[in-house]
Amino acid sequence: MQIKEKGKSGAVVFRYKDENNYYYYQLTAGDNLFEVGKVADGEKTVLAEGTAVVDTGKWYNLRVQADGGHIVCKISEHPFYIDTDGAYPGTVLAEITDQSFESGNCGYMISTARRCILFCSQQYGPGPDDRK
Numbered sequence: 001m002q003i004k005e006k007g008k009s010g011a012v013v014f015r016y017k018d019e020n021n022y023y024y025y026q027l028t029a030g031d032n033l034f035e036v037g038k039v040a041d042g043e044k045t046v047l048a049e050g051t052a053v054v055d056t057g058k059w060y061n062l063r064v065q066a067d068g069g070h071i072v073c074k075i076s077e078h079p080f081y082i083d084t085d086g087a088y089p090g091t092v093l094a095e096i097t098d099q100s101f102e103s104g105n106c107g108y109m110i111s112t113a114r115r116c117i118l119f120c121s122q123q124y125g126p127g128p129d130d131r132k
Contacts, residue, residue: 001108002059006030012062015104023101024109025064025073025094029056036073036094038101048073048094063090069099
């Protein structure tokens with residue numbers, strides 16, 4: 001992800017059901033902020049927030065690892081790098097537990113549009129045989 005203007009933000013959206021139900025992991029350039037939250041039934045809840053160096057015009061790789069209700073959000077300055085052992089380099093910015101959404105689509109959101117734009121139609125989460 002690259003954010004070109006100070007004060008603008010971009011976010012990875014995951015476990016997206018519809019515009020009123022999803023998680024997000026957001027960076028704000030220049031202000032050096034990150035936020036992880038959810039929108040459930042149209043209501044926004046911040047689950048984690050803090051500071052991270054986010055320079056305008058610089059590429060960052062954001063990674064979300066979600067296993068059940070355990071969610072880990074990482075950031076790396078190496079946009080396309082994975083170690084030979086398959087590990088993802090980067091700094092953990094947030095590690096949370098939330099059970100609101102167990103599956104859904106992934107996508108991205110930009111601050112100027114205030115609308116979720118999906119970049120991937122693949123659904124992630126437990127398969128039909130794993131659901132209880």
